Amino acid sequence: MSGCNLSADLLRTARSVVEAATRIVETGGSAVHAALLASQLYEALKLELRASQRQESAKIGLLAAAIDQCRRAARSNTRPAIIAAELGATLALLESGSILRLVANGGAVRSSRPRPQLRVIVGGLSRSA
16 A cells, blocks of 8 residues: 555645535535535546556555545535535545555554453363373
8 A cells, every 4th residue: 555645735635625615514605616626626636646657556546536536526416515525535535545555654553452462271181291
């Protein structure tokens, strides 16, 4: 998963689009304005996809999934709250790709599960006579 190196500009754009879409929902704004925000993120994702190298298959797959998510967000018959939720899911998808990159590169993300412990059971047939 080391190929999921997304640009900081793309992540910044995604965060600002999600924040703006959330404000639209909170203020009772229009679905058209929210859909325009979705198209702004869609265009940024397409640019990032065009700039990607062919051998970066994990990154390309992540960007393709995010582009599909933006397409769903920009449907013409969608309410602003649904658009904001879809854009939030797009951001979560992009950020999960960044977290996977950190884990693959030995980053600071750690599992919450403790390591398994091996124990020797004393007794029974294990004793020498």
